[in-house]
Amino acid sequence: MCGIFGYIGDNKNPLHACLDGLAQLEYRGYDSTGIAGIQDGHLIVCKKEGKLANLQNILTLKTLEVAIGHTRWATHGKVNDLNAHPHLDTMHSLAIVHNGIIENYDALKAQLKNEGAAFVTETDSEVIAHLIAKHYEGDLLKAVQTALPFLHGSYAIALIHKDHPDQIIAAAHHCPLAIGTNDAQTESIISSDPNALVGGFLKILFLRNAEIARIEKGNVQVFDSHGNLIVKTQERLECAAKAPSKDGFEHFLLKEIFEQPITIRKAMLGRFSSETAKVEFDDLKITAEEARNYKQVWFLGCGTSSLAGSIGAMYLEETAKIPAFSEIASEARYRTELIGPETLIIAISQSGETADTLTAMRAFKAKGCRTIAICNVKNSTLTREADYSIDLQAGPEISVCSSKAFTSQIAILALFALHLANLRNTTSAEALDLARAMPFIANQIQTVLEKAPQLEKIAKKYAHFDDFFFMGRRYMFTTCLEAALKLKEISYVNANGYAGGELKHGPIALISPTFPVICFCANKKTEEKIISNLMEVKARGAPIVAFAPDSMTQIHSIADDLFTLPTTIDPLAPFASAVAGQLFAYYIAKERGCDIDRPRHLAKSVTVE
Numbered sequence: 001m002c003g004i005f006g007y008i009g010d011n012k013n014p015l016h017a018c019l020d021g022l023a024q025l026e027y028r029g030y031d032s033t034g035i036a037g038i039q040d041g042h043l044i045v046c047k048k049e050g051k052l053a054n055l056q057n058i059l060t061l062k063t064l065e066v067a068i069g070h071t072r073w074a075t076h077g078k079v080n081d082l083n084a085h086p087h088l089d090t091m092h093s094l095a096i097v098h099n100g101i102i103e104n105y106d107a108l109k110a111q112l113k114n115e116g117a118a119f120v121t122e123t124d125s126e127v128i129a130h131l132i133a134k135h136y137e138g139d140l141l142k143a144v145q146t147a148l149p150f151l152h153g154s155y156a157i158a159l160i161h162k163d164h165p166d167q168i169i170a171a172a173h174h175c176p177l178a179i180g181t182n183d184a185q186t187e188s189i190i191s192s193d194p195n196a197l198v199g200g201f202l203k204i205l206f207l208r209n210a211e212i213a214r215i216e217k218g219n220v221q222v223f224d225s226h227g228n229l230i231v232k233t234q235e236r237l238e239c240a241a242k243a244p245s246k247d248g249f250e251h252f253l254l255k256e257i258f259e260q261p262i263t264i265r266k267a268m269l270g271r272f273s274s275e276t277a278k279v280e281f282d283d284l285k286i287t288a289e290e291a292r293n294y295k296q297v298w299f300l301g302c303g304t305s306s307l308a309g310s311i312g313a314m315y316l317e318e319t320a321k322i323p324a325f326s327e328i329a330s331e332a333r334y335r336t337e338l339i340g341p342e343t344l345i346i347a348i349s350q351s352g353e354t355a356d357t358l359t360a361m362r363a364f365k366a367k368g369c370r371t372i373a374i375c376n377v378k379n380s381t382l383t384r385e386a387d388y389s390i391d392l393q394a395g396p397e398i399s400v401c402s403s404k405a406f407t408s409q410i411a412i413l414a415l416f417a418l419h420l421a422n423l424r425n426t427t428s429a430e431a432l433d434l435a436r437a438m439p440f441i442a443n444q445i446q447t448v449l450e451k452a453p454q455l456e457k458i459a460k461k462y463a464h465f466d467d468f469f470f471m472g473r474r475y476m477f478t479t480c481l482e483a484a485l486k487l488k489e490i491s492y493v494n495a496n497g498y499a500g501g502e503l504k505h506g507p508i509a510l511i512s513p514t515f516p517v518i519c520f521c522a523n524k525k526t527e528e529k530i531i532s533n534l535m536e537v538k539a540r541g542a543p544i545v546a547f548a549p550d551s552m553t554q555i556h557s558i559a560d561d562l563f564t565l566p567t568t569i570d571p572l573a574p575f576a577s578a579v580a581g582q583l584f585a586y587y588i589a590k591e592r593g594c595d596i597d598r599p600r601h602l603a604k605s606v607t608v609e
């Protein structure tokens with residue numbers, strides 16, 4: 001959420017380096033973009049509401065000696081040019097960019113205003129500029145060191161000052177910030193996401209816990225919050241230029257949906273042997289004794305990742321016979337009181353930067369729990385802070401709406417359930433069934449993808465409706481929630497997901513001929529019950545779209561529109577069904593003319609709570 005980038009060095013024009021960096025970070029927010037730099041002793045700022053292209057359209061600057069940039073996901077203050085970062089102090093001497101939330105900004109603003117600071121924006125971030133300016137007496141680093149303890153909340157900031165064109169000051173507290181330098185010591189780059197650093201081989205360090213860095217050309221010094229110089233370990237990272245491509249697809253989302261047969265295979269590659277049904281995760285060092293000592297497993301995540309956790313919990317209970325719970329990370333963090341080391345924590349996140357998930361994981365870690373991150377971004381904060389991490393190996397997910405990450409997450413969770421079952425010596429029938437069926441998932445997804453035109457046709461028929469009711473039971477309940485989330489997110493239509501059994505407890509009052517019911521039926525164990533639910537819906541005149549396995553013959557006479565799915569065991573039915581749900585949402589969004597890869601108000605990485 002919000003992306004920060006900065007460049008100082010000889011290898012590139014800092015202005016262009018920054019614009020390139022912001023293009024890579026735009027997934028973190030695209031409400032507005034801005035750049036600040038120094039040229040001939042002058043501080044220059046250019047900022048614009050909307051995506052980076054809007055800024056580039058108005059940019060007349062040619063070059064800068066040093067530059068910082070920002071791409072915004074609005075929290076405090078309207079989406080407009082004025083509230084775009086960078087923000088300045090009253091004298092326009094310094095400029096800051098900020099990612100995070102300053103929780104006490106109101107009190108600070110009132111105090112700084114009293115002292116004469118001239119505020120021009122509605123943002124919380126502007127207080128940082130004024131606060132640092134207040135403490136500036138010629139030494140920029142010192143001013144930041146003095147100012148930071150007054151800030152409550154989370155931040156990653158980068159700052160430049162017109163009298164110090166040879167440095168950028170950066171600081172981070174609960175928000176990611178990577179700093180890279182090249183071997184020749186001719187350039188330094190800062191970025192909210194190390195994957196946006198482009199420059200061959202770089203030595204990278206990450207700022208954390210209110211650390212402050214003075215960044216010069218090819219040189220970085222880091223200080224703790226008391227001003228002591230600290231030695232940070234640097235990692236060597238290959239930062240190759242890699243512009244993401246749609247590979248001929250109309251949108252990244254469609255490309256990523258179609259990648260799933262491959263990403264599923266990648267998730268299993270080198271980890272699962274269909275011959276022996278054994279699972280190995282390279283970086284996971286849980287012993288059999290440790291596995292037996294766990295009394296329960298908790299899954300933490302947000303949005304789609306949280307729904308993957310719900311499926312993971314079912315896998316663990318059925319396969320490894322251990323109680324498992326999935327809780328939305330922003331709620332779970334308040335439920336640690338009764339938890340201790342007997343609980344294993346699995347934090348799931350595509351980006352590895354979701355603040356809610358990080359905060360929850362830290363809270364459980366503080367209670368002595370072991371933590372495993374399941375993540376798609378190597379080197380993300382989550383993977384660095386968890387005890388162990390399992391990489392999704394799904395490749396970058398560019399579309400804000402998650403697709404391939406979800407199916408890879410649940411593939412890994414199925415493997416993890418088998419692994420834990422093995423370690424705990426619980427060879428259940430369910431584990432054997434799961435191991436036998438796993439190798440067929442990719443082909444089942446392929447079957448759905450080949451029938452995409454059929455889904456497009458159904459979606460077009462229903463695209464004019466503004467309200468949808470999604471329904472399913474057991475594995476299909478979670479799947480219907482995920483499908484409803486996709487539809488809301490990219491089509492901006494109201495889509496409620498309910499467990500079929502809940503229909504009669506209230507939501508049935510909504511059912512009417514103008515309220516299509518989208519039913520996910522591929523859960524064999526609950527087939528008869530979901531049919532009864534559909535009959536209740538049909539009796540009240542709602543149009544029915546069913547996503548059902550080809551073995552479910554009864555559905556033909558019930559559904560108005562039917563999309564058939566390959567038959568598989570219940571635990572693995574979410575794969576093909578979720579892909580069908582993704583395509584359904586995609587085609588509705590396309591029909592409604594929505595901005596599919598960058599839906600309004602959203603960002604790919606949500607780094608505020």
Ligand code: F6R
Nearest residue numbers: 303304305349350351354401402
């Ligand atoms: C939905 C979606 C979001 C994310 C959620 C968590 O399509 O993308 O609901 O799943 O914001 O993000 P990560 O997985 O990066 O923690």
